[in-house]
Amino acid sequence: MKYKINKIKDKNLLIVNTESIGGPIKNNKKLHMKKMIIILMLGIFLACTEAAKSPTETAQIVVESFYQKEFPTLEKYTTQESFDSFMSINDIVPVAKSGASNFSVVQEEENEEIAWVKFTTSYEEQPETFKLVKEDGKWKVTEIGLRERSPF
Secondary structure, three states: OOOOOEEEEEOEEEEEEOOOOOOOHHHHHHHHHHHOOOOOOOOHHHHHHHOOOOHHHHHHHHHHHOOOOHHHHHHEOOOOOHHHHHHHHHHHHOOOOOOOOOOOOHHHHHHHHOOEEEEEEEOOOEEEEEEEEEEEEEEEEOOOOOOOOOOO
16 A cells, blocks of 8 residues: 655654545545536436426416417427317417416316316407316326316
8 A cells, every 4th residue: 555655844744644545535536426426417307307287387388388389388288189289270370479378267177187277368358278188197288078068
């Protein structure tokens, strides 16, 4: 085992470093690097993890992304069937003027797998109703069945 010896000329004092060269000092650097990697991985995980949105939050995101023509966001918060329906009418709906949507919930009902949100916005004169279902643990706006009625 090698030791680092330091000599201070003025006082004729000999200092011996008790840690071997390349031993614990090098291991401390490795430990520090491991800690940094763990912290970095945790940060990336937390940044990628998105808190689940409530049915109301999801409905608002869908309405605003549709009228603002933000299609990747719209697709993320709708089922495929619903997204296709939105896209089929997208050309006849003008882009909303910039500004607040004034999204306001009139009524909502939620159980474990299905939710209903009735709301008003500055985009439409009459209240609208969305049906939402859980897909992979996240709420998504879906189509209302032909003979299906909202609970409101």
